Amino acid sequence: MNLLKPLGGEVTVHMKAPVEEVWALVSDVTRIGEFSPETFEAQWTHGATGPAAGARFKGHVKRNGVGPTYWTPCTVTAAVPHEVFEFAVGLEGNVINTWGYRMQTENGGTSVTEYFKLTPAWYIRGYWLLLGRLRTKTNERGMRTTLEKMKAVVEA
Numbered sequence: 001m002n003l004l005k006p007l008g009g010e011v012t013v014h015m016k017a018p019v020e021e022v023w024a025l026v027s028d029v030t031r032i033g034e035f036s037p038e039t040f041e042a043q044w045t046h047g048a049t050g051p052a053a054g055a056r057f058k059g060h061v062k063r064n065g066v067g068p069t070y071w072t073p074c075t076v077t078a079a080v081p082h083e084v085f086e087f088a089v090g091l092e093g094n095v096i097n098t099w100g101y102r103m104q105t106e107n108g109g110t111s112v113t114e115y116f117k118l119t120p121a122w123y124i125r126g127y128w129l130l131l132g133r134l135r136t137k138t139n140e141r142g143m144r145t146t147l148e149k150m151k152a153v154v155e156a
Helices: 019-026 029-034 121-153
Strands: 008-015 039-044 056-062 070-081 086-090 093-104 109-118
Touching: 008 121, 019 070, 019 093, 019 109, 019 121, 029 039, 029 056, 029 121, 070 093
Parallel strands: none
Antiparallel strands: 008 109, 039 056, 056 070, 070 086, 086 093, 093 109
């Protein structure tokens, strides 16, 4: 395994909905519990009320859908309406990974790519060597579930 290659993965789903509707859904962290198999709720924190670079929120996670359960701090790193919504997981200076959504108008709807990238610290690389393939499969399955549930909402 190449240790220099990106540590992450992505899944793309096409939705028959305008990019504005898709953006509104993926950037509303308070709704993630309706879609994600691991993060069952999220709340804006530190005075944030919506998606903007630097806005902070916390996600309530049940790892692998079974536990352990914990709150994790997140910071929005990119919020470009109708294009990208991305956030870092972890405290400033100790980011574990980054999650995001890229949107592109296509074929009368919107193609949405959900992705994750692990921070390339030595201990994360070690984790990736041991469990990366398994975790990637779990994350890709979870991202597909999330996007398919979002698709059902915006296409309804």
